[in-house]
Amino acid sequence: MEPLLVHPDPPPPELARLLDLGGYAWKPVADERTAVSATPDDGWGGAIVVVGDQSDAAWGLCRAIRKGDLPVEPLLLLLGGNRLDELDLRDELYDDFCLDPFHPRELEARLRHLFWRAGAGTAPELVEYADLVLNLETYQAAIAGAPLDLTYMEYELLKFLAQHPGKVFTRETLLSRVWGYEYYGGARTVDVHIRRLRAKLGEEHANLIATVRSVGYRFGQSRWGT
Amino acid sequence: MEPLLVHPDPPPPELARLLDLGGYAWKPVADERTAVSATPDDGWGGAIVVVGDQSDAAWGLCRAIRKGDLPVEPLLLLLGGNRLDELDLRDELYDDFCLDPFHPRELEARLRHLFWRAGAGTAPELVEYADLVLNLETYQAAIAGAPLDLTYMEYELLKFLAQHPGKVFTRETLLSRVWGYEYYGGARTVDVHIRRLRAKLGEEHANLIATVRSVGYRFGQSRWGT
DNA sequence: CGCCTTTGTGAACACAACGTGAACCGGGCC
DNA sequence: GGCCCGGTTCACGTTGTGTTCACAAAGGCG
Numbered sequence: 001m002e003p004l005l006v007h008p009d010p011p012p013p014e015l016a017r018l019l020d021l022g023g024y025a026w027k028p029v030a031d032e033r034t035a036v037s038a039t040p041d042d043g044w045g046g047a048i049v050v051v052g053d054q055s056d057a058a059w060g061l062c063r064a065i066r067k068g069d070l071p072v073e074p075l076l077l078l079l080g081g082n083r084l085d086e087l088d089l090r091d092e093l094y095d096d097f098c099l100d101p102f103h104p105r106e107l108e109a110r111l112r113h114l115f116w117r118a119g120a121g122t123a124p125e126l127v128e129y130a131d132l133v134l135n136l137e138t139y140q141a142a143i144a145g146a147p148l149d150l151t152y153m154e155y156e157l158l159k160f161l162a163q164h165p166g167k168v169f170t171r172e173t174l175l176s177r178v179w180g181y182e183y184y185g186g187a188r189t190v191d192v193h194i195r196r197l198r199a200k201l202g203e204e205h206a207n208l209i210a211t212v213r214s215v216g217y218r219f220g221q222s223r224w225g226t
Numbered sequence: 227m228e229p230l231l232v233h234p235d236p237p238p239p240e241l242a243r244l245l246d247l248g249g250y251a252w253k254p255v256a257d258e259r260t261a262v263s264a265t266p267d268d269g270w271g272g273a274i275v276v277v278g279d280q281s282d283a284a285w286g287l288c289r290a291i292r293k294g295d296l297p298v299e300p301l302l303l304l305l306g307g308n309r310l311d312e313l314d315l316r317d318e319l320y321d322d323f324c325l326d327p328f329h330p331r332e333l334e335a336r337l338r339h340l341f342w343r344a345g346a347g348t349a350p351e352l353v354e355y356a357d358l359v360l361n362l363e364t365y366q367a368a369i370a371g372a373p374l375d376l377t378y379m380e381y382e383l384l385k386f387l388a389q390h391p392g393k394v395f396t397r398e399t400l401l402s403r404v405w406g407y408e409y410y411g412g413a414r415t416v417d418v419h420i421r422r423l424r425a426k427l428g429e430e431h432a433n434l435i436a437t438v439r440s441v442g443y444r445f446g447q448s449r450w451g452t
Numbered sequence: 453c454g455c456c457t458t459t460g461t462g463a464a465c466a467c468a469a470c471g472t473g474a475a476c477c478g479g480g481c482c
Numbered sequence: 483g484g485c486c487c488g489g490t491t492c493a494c495g496t497t498g499t500g501t502t503c504a505c506a507a508a509g510g511c512g
Contacts, residue, residue, distance in 0.1 A: 081329055081331075081332070084329070084331040084332060084335055085331075087335045087339070091338070091339050091342040091343070092342075094339075096322070097335070099329065099332060103307055103310070103325065105307075105310040105311075106307070106310060106325060109310055109313045109323070112317070113313070113317050113320075113323075116317040116318075117317070151487085151488060151489080152488080152489095153488080153489065154488095166363065166364045167363045167364060168363065168364055168365045185490070185491085186490075186491065186492095188470090188490090188491075188492090189489080189490055189491075191470070191471075191472095192471095192472090192489085192490075192491085193489085194471095195471065195472075211469095211470070211471095212365045212378075213377070213378055213469065213470075213498075213499080214378035214468090214469070214499090215365055215378065218364060218365070377498085377499060377500080378499080378500090379499080379500065380499095411500095411501070411502090412501075412502065412503095414459090414501090414502075414503090415500075415501055415502080417459065417460075417461095418460095418461090418500085418501075418502085419500085420460095421459095421460065421461070437458095437459070437460090439457095439458065439459080439508095439509070439510085440457085440458070440510095
C-alpha cells in the first residue's frame with residue numbers, strides 16, 4: 001500500500017505510534033512544497049492532517065491537495081474539540097475527521113472505513129462510456145476495442161469530457177479546467193482539438209461529442225435521471 | 227428536508243434534544259417493520275442508528291436499510307467506545323459513526339458533512355413543470371418524455387418562463403431578462419420566438435404558453451390560489 | 453357592424469457561430 | 483542545424499439562427 005502523507009512534521013507522537021503499530025507506511029511533510037517533492041512514485045495512499053496550533057498551514061495544505069496539485073485521497077483530519085467550528089464551510093476540504101485526543105481504535109476504525117470506501121468506489125483507474133475506454137494509468141484510450149492514438153492534449157480533453165458525461169462545457173471552462181487556470185489564448189483552440197478528437201474517434205463515434213450552439217460542447221448523451 | 231429515521235424508539239434524550247435544537251425533522255422507529263410503515267411520502271432524509279445494548283436489533287436494521295428494502299442515505303451510527311470492535315467487517319453498513327457519549331458539535335458536524343457529501347454528488351439541476359423538463363446542465367429539454375430540439379434563444383426563453391410559472395411578462399421584460407439588459411430591437415422578436423416554441427412544444431402542449439392580450443405572455447396555468 | 457389595436461404567420465435577410473484546411477511556432481531529439 | 487511532432491493561430495466556407503418585415507387574422511370598443 002502507498003504511504004500516507006502526514007502533516008505536520010514531526011507529527012504528534014501518539015499518532016506516529018499508532019500508525020507504526022498499525023503497520024501503516026507514512027511520511028511526515030511540513031508544507032505543500034515538501035509534500036510535492038516527497039511524493040512517492042506510486043503517489044500517496046491517503047493523508048492525515050493535524051489541525052493544530054498553526055491551523056492556517058493545515059488548511060492551506062488541504063486546499064492544495066483538493067485543488068488537484070497534489071492528488072491525495074482520502075483525507076482525514078485530526079483536530080481538538082475546541083476547533084470544531086473550523087470545520088464550518090470547509091466540507092470540501094476533508095473526507096472524515098477525528099477528535100483529538102483520540103481513542104486509538106476510533107482512529108483505526110476511521111482509517112479502515114475510509115480506505116474501504118475509497119477502494120470500493122474506484123478500483124480500476126478507468127473511465128468508460130459506451131464503447132470508449134480510457135486507462136488513466138497507462139494514458140491509453142480505445143474505442144470499440146480499437147486503440148486510439150491520442151496526443152497529450154487530446155487525451156486530457158477527452159478524459160475531462162468523459163468524466164462528466166452529458167454536461168455541457170463552455171470553451172472558457174474547458175480552457176481553464178483542461179489547459180490550466182491562467183490560460184490566455186484563443187477559445188477557438190478548443191474547436192480544433194474537438195475536431196481532431198472527432199476525427200480520431202471515427203465517423204461512427206464522432207457524435208459522442210456534440211456541439212451545443214452558442215454554449216459549448218457536450219460528451220455523450222443526455223442524463224435525465226440521477 | 228425529509229425527516230431522519232432514528233433508532234431506537236425512544237432514542238436517548240440527549241440525541242433527541244440535539245436533533246430538536248438543530249431543527250431536524252425526525253421520527254423514532256423501533257424496528258424494520260415500523261420503519262417501513264412510518265416511511266414518509268418523500269422518503270427518509272437519512273438515518274441515525276444507535277448501537278446500544280441490543281446491538282443485534284441495530285445491526286439488523288442497518289442491514290435491512292442497505293439491502294435496499296428501505297432506501298435511506300446517509301446512515302450514521304452512534305455507539306459507545308467499548309463497541310468499536312463491532313464496526314469490524316461491517317464497513318458496508320454505515321457511512322459514518324460517532325462515539326457516545328458525544329460532543330454535540332461533533333455530531334452536528336458529522337451530520338452536516340454527511341448531508342453535504344450526499345447532496346454534492348447527485349444534483350442534476352432540473353426545471354420541471356407538468357410534462358416539461360429542462361436539464362440546465364446538459365442544455366436539453368423534453369416534453370412528455372420526448373426530447374425537444376431547441377435553439378439557444380428558444381431554450382433560454384423557455385427556461386426563463388418555466389422558472390416563473392404562472393407569471394405574466396411583458397415583451398420588454400422578456401427582452402431585458404432573457405436577451406440582455408441593454409437590448410435594442412423590436413419587441414416583435416419575442417412573438418416569433420414564442421411562436422416557434424409553441425410549434426416545437428406540439429399542438430398538445432402549445433397552450434402551456436398563453437398570451438395575455440395587451441400585456442405579454444404567461445407560462446403555465448394562472449394561479450388563483452396558492 | 454366597422455375601425456383600430458394587437459397578435460399570429462410565412463418568408464427573407466444578415467450575421468454570428470462553427471467546421472475545415474493549412475500555416476506558424478516552439479521544443480525536443482538525433 | 484535540420485527534422486519531426488504537437489499545439490496554436492489564422493483565413494475562409496458553410497450552416498444555422500436570430501431578427502425584421504409585410505400581411506393576415508383575431509379581439510376589443512364605440
